[in-house]
Amino acid sequence: PTGSVAVEKPTPYTFDLGNLLANDANPLPPKPDEPALQAAARDAAQALVNQLLTTCPATATASGNVVLALPDAATPLPREKPAPAAKEPTAWERFAARKGIRAKRRDERGKLVYDEEKGEWVPRWGYKGKNKEAEQQWLVEVDAKREREKGEALDPRKESREARKERVKRNERKMRANERRSKKGVA
Amino acid sequence: MQREAKPRNARSKRALAKKEPQVHENPKTALFLRGTSCSQVVQLALADLNSLKRPLAIKFTKKNDIHPFEDASSLEFFSEKNDTSLTVFGHHSKKRPHCLVFARFFEHKVLDMLELYLDPDSFRTISQFRNKKCAVGLKPMIAFSGTPFESPTPNAYTLAKSIFVDFFRGQETSSMDVEGLQYLIHFSAGEESDGQPQPPIHFRVYLIRTSRSGQKLPRIDVEEMGPRMDFRVGRMREADQAMMKEALKKPKSLKPKAKKNIETDIIGDKMGRIHVGKQDLKGLQTRKMKGLKRSRDVLDEDIPMVDADVNGSGRSKKERV
Numbered sequence: 001p002t003g004s005v006a007v008e009k010p011t012p013y014t015f016d017l018g019n020l021l022a023n024d025a026n027p028l029p030p031k032p033d034e035p036a037l038q039a040a041a042r043d044a045a046q047a048l049v050n051q052l053l054t055t056c057p058a059t060a061t062a063s064g065n066v067v068l069a070l071p072d073a074a075t076p077l078p079r080e081k082p083a084p085a086a087k088e089p090t091a092w093e094r095f096a097a098r099k100g101i102r103a104k105r106r107d108e109r110g111k112l113v114y115d116e117e118k119g120e121w122v123p124r125w126g127y128k129g130k131n132k133e134a135e136q137q138w139l140v141e142v143d144a145k146r147e148r149e150k151g152e153a154l155d156p157r158k159e160s161r162e163a164r165k166e167r168v169k170r171n172e173r174k175m176r177a178n179e180r181r182s183k184k185g186v187a
Numbered sequence: 188m189q190r191e192a193k194p195r196n197a198r199s200k201r202a203l204a205k206k207e208p209q210v211h212e213n214p215k216t217a218l219f220l221r222g223t224s225c226s227q228v229v230q231l232a233l234a235d236l237n238s239l240k241r242p243l244a245i246k247f248t249k250k251n252d253i254h255p256f257e258d259a260s261s262l263e264f265f266s267e268k269n270d271t272s273l274t275v276f277g278h279h280s281k282k283r284p285h286c287l288v289f290a291r292f293f294e295h296k297v298l299d300m301l302e303l304y305l306d307p308d309s310f311r312t313i314s315q316f317r318n319k320k321c322a323v324g325l326k327p328m329i330a331f332s333g334t335p336f337e338s339p340t341p342n343a344y345t346l347a348k349s350i351f352v353d354f355f356r357g358q359e360t361s362s363m364d365v366e367g368l369q370y371l372i373h374f375s376a377g378e379e380s381d382g383q384p385q386p387p388i389h390f391r392v393y394l395i396r397t398s399r400s401g402q403k404l405p406r407i408d409v410e411e412m413g414p415r416m417d418f419r420v421g422r423m424r425e426a427d428q429a430m431m432k433e434a435l436k437k438p439k440s441l442k443p444k445a446k447k448n449i450e451t452d453i454i455g456d457k458m459g460r461i462h463v464g465k466q467d468l469k470g471l472q473t474r475k476m477k478g479l480k481r482s483r484d485v486l487d488e489d490i491p492m493v494d495a496d497v498n499g500s501g502r503s504k505k506e507r508v
Contacts, residue, residue, distance in 0.1 A: 004400070004406070005400045005402055005404045005405070005406055018359075019329065019352060019356045020326060020327065020328040020329060020356075020363070020368075021328075021329045021330070021331075021352060021356075022328070022329070022330045022331070023330075023331050023336065023337065024330065024331065024332040024333070025333075025334060025336075025337045026332070026333075026334075027333065027334045027377075027378040028332055028333045028375055028376070028377045028378060029377055029378065030377040030378050030380060030383065030386060031377060032375065032377055032389070037373070037375055037389055037391060038391075038393075038409060038411070040332045040373070040375055041330065041332075041371060041373040041375075041391060041393050041409050042393075042407065042408060042409045044330035044332060044371070044373060045328065045330065045371045045393070045395055045407045045409055046406075046407040048328050048330065048371075049328075049368065049395075049397075049404070049405065049407050050404050052363075052368070053365075053403075053404055054404070058365075065364050065365070065366060066364070066365045066366075067362050067363065067364050067365070068362065068363050068364075068365060069361065069362050070360060070361055070362060070363050072361075073356075073359060075349070075352055076435050077349065077352065077353050077356075077435075078291065078293055078298060078353070078426070078431060078434030078435055079212055079293065079434050079435075079436075080212055080213075080215055080272035080292065080293065081207075081208035081209075081212065081272075081293070081294055082208055082293075082294060082433060082434075082436075083208065083210070083436055083437065083438035083439075084207070084208040084209060084210060084438065086439075
């Protein structure tokens with residue numbers, strides 16, 4: 001059975017769809033009876049549903065339901081607790097801000113790095129790591145100038161290996177010194 | 188009074204974190220309690236409102252000797268302990284018969300209160316309507332009818348409207364299943380007229396019935412399901428201005444980030460601005476007219492203009508390569 005869907009009122013409805021709210025400013029009689037109240041409610045419900053179905057974009061979910069995207073609530077309602085204050089930066093955050101340390105990007109964090117020459121992904125460090133490339137060269141040129149000055153020419157393989165070992169030792173030295181310093185501070 | 192309990196495990200830590208102020212707030216829970224003398228009507232009304240508000244509702248059964256408008260500290264204590272920010276307190280006295288006090292809290296301190304007197308004759312409970320009720324926990328549709336709610340000056344009716352929307356609106360969502368539009372809570376107030384007492388607020392709850400209408404939009408019919416209450420407006424305590432202002436403040440992170448140099452037209456087209464730097468006009472590449480060069484004036488006076496143009500264009504093409 002068909003029924004009319006339109007709702008015509010002298011004063012139009014105002015809506016707050018975020019709260020599923022409809023306001024009808026049309027005056028009611030001073031002592032409305034039940035049928036009058038029911039009619040007003042029906043009109044309000046019809047108007048609200050019409051507004052919802054016409055203005056809100058509808059999407060279909062996997063299970064076949066129709067979901068409406070509601071706008072933000074428009075009536076200003078008080079919160080129950082005050083808005084949270086901005087969090088204090090932690091000791092690390094303050095240090096990092098002072099030193100200009102920034103977090104590593106996602107592609108800088110992984111172990112594998114793309115080697116253009118070989119065209120494949122190689123580890124940055126560790127077994128067969130790219131950092132040992134210079135030490136594993138099968139052929140090195142002799143630098144004639146250096147040979148004259150120093151005697152035997154520098155062995156780039158030896159050089160780079162020694163530099164790497166030195167870096168590791170330096171790092172460990174610094175870590176031990178840090179530990180000593182922090183332990184001293186606590187005690 | 189014991190101060191905050193230190194969380195011993197992750198679960199209690201999470202529970203405590205939920206009660207802290209958050210950017211997106213939890214939906215408000217309501218507390219229903221009764222005074223020392225409470226009529227049967229009011230008790231039934233409290234029970235019905237509790238069932239409407241489920242699961243975000245807590246109902247106390249014991250009697251409490253509280254007078255909200257004189258001393259609300261008890262209510263504030265309950266609000267803090269139960270983490271509720273809405274309270275309905277029911278009591279009955281000869282002077283204030285069948286009284287329901289709706290109170291809202293901010294930071295567990297009373298924000299505003301509204302006293303409503305229930306009309307015992309017109310009251311009908313949910314169980315008196317013989318039909319199948321809707322599911323628990325749905326978001327209701329809310330409607331207000333009548334001019335008193337739209338009054339430009341804040342009065343008891345505008346306060347009632349704010350409190351009722353806050354009370355019944357349920358969880359804030361950005362999407363709603365069409366199937367979930369099952370019931371409507373309707374508040375109406377008749378026309379105000381001088382000399383007559385203030386019009387009562389009629390509270391009705393209806394189930395939504397849809398039927399085909401031959402058009403895209405369905406025909407809606409309503410069927411009364413829930414409690415039927417008529418309230419006379421009583422005392423009210425409006426919110427302190429400063430407190431209300433604080434309560435209405437939105438956290439900064441909720442403000443939409445304004446992207447620079449992008450604006451939306453009135454039509455709705457998204458427009459962007461590109462700022463190009465200032466152009467150095469000295470290095471501007473113009474068309475070369477070799478014939479007009481100063482050095483030529485003296486030497487080649489007899490070369491006609493037409494020839495010069497043709498030759499010039501030919502030469503310039505080669506030069507370009």
